[in-house]
Amino acid sequence: MSSSRTFKLSGSSDACFYRLFDIFALFFAFQCSALFYNFNLSSFYMVSVLSVALIYLYCAEIFSTYRSWRAGKFRVMMLCVWGALLVSFACLFFISFIFKFSESLSRIGISLWFLLSMLYLYLWRLAVYLYKRNRRKFGSYLRNVAIIGATETAAYLYDEIEKNDELGFKFLGFFDDRNPERLFSKLASHDVAGNIQKAVDLAREGRVDVLYIALPMKAEKRIADILLQLGDTTVDVHIIPDFLLSNLIHARIEHVGEVDTLSVFESPCIGAHEFIKRTEDIVFSMIILLLISPLLLVIAAAVKLTSAGPVIFKQDRYGLDGRKIKVWKFRSMTVTENSKVVTQATKNDVRITKLGRFLRRTSLDELPQFLNVLEGDMSIVGPRPHAVAHNEEYRKKVEFYMFRHKAKPGITGWAQVNGWRGETDTLIKMAKRVEYDLHYIKNWSLLFDIKIIIITIFKGFKNENAY
Structure with missing residues (x-):
């Protein structure tokens, strides 16, 4: 009896082919390095080879290495491959250190294995890429x-x-x-x-x-x-x-x-992706909080000493799936509005304190939100959370506005690093911000998050549109 299912899972033979040749390249690179450097193949090396192969396959899935790559994306594909390889060997060194067999491995031999793996993974992919790109000229399989x-x-x-x-x-x-x-x-x-x-x-x-x-x-x-x-x-x-x-x-x-x-409308972070995203948030937020803890204390003291009111301002925002959350910020105004009507900050806004103006321009007022990330209400990267009052206003004016909430709100985001942050005094500005947020949700990947974090570090902390 035939199945009643209409849709079948699309298995990619190319993906299976790529996985098989990647593993072959790793084993072949190991064998070449062993022959060239002539080190003894003990059980520790066998464990190392299997560990690298398994971790590489796992990391390759995280980096979407086996997705369908379009023309002009060969460089990006190789960055994903090498990124997965780098993480794999980093994990090998960590494992060998934890289980105390690092001294049994040749550092030069392992380094040679890594370099040869990079080379072989590149060469066989380049050959396939050039063949596919030129087969129209060859008249083959048109x-x-x-x-x-x-x-x-x-x-x-x-x-x-x-x-x-x-x-x-x-x-x-x-x-x-x-x-x-x-x-x-x-x-x-x-x-x-x-x-x-x-x-x-x-x-x-x-x-x-x-x-x-x-x-x-x-x-x-x-x-x-x-x-x-x-x-x-x-x-x-x-x-x-x-x-x-x-x-x-x-x-x-x-x-x-x-x-x-x-x-049609669904969060990109479900199943294994949810685990990857949450792991990313916990690791990054803990590292960042440890690094910035002295700065947090200094800013907290400065806010307390320069103006009356609480150090931390907690405002209602919409989180994942439209649930209300409390977002933490250093208070930068003389008021703490959290009602049904919230007036956006504008240029030369008299409500903003002198210290607050600096904090908002540099986004330092948002540093406490790393605690929101650790709690699980927010993410490092995602659409910026808006005040509830702004959400209720713009959901009626901008198409698919609430679809932003199919991902956790973030401290930084694709819209922010592209300049769509700060005051949204026109409907066009808000529509552009939503457009970039939806692009992020549709195209989410761990690599995309890392890209946004790197851009934020270099240019995302200061913006002329933030008042």
């Missing part, structure tokens, strides 16, 4: 591709096909039944190769290998008819979601018993 629907989504897909030579696609054209004036404007310079029926006929004749349907999702009956006609062909058919959906969706297949569901 696949004829057609797109049904001259829409905005189709234009983006076409751009990706043209940029990504390693896909080995030969584009045949767009196929649409509509009049030229109704087609997407950017495709006006492209001659439509024919109507939709012609694309179906080409597929039946075996002249199309891959067919993409880029019609609006509201054209459900038309899409169903096309699929029915393609049922007696061997063409690979892919349906591309509307451009709007593809930019907002955090697509993931779920199963409720035998019923399939497709997630």
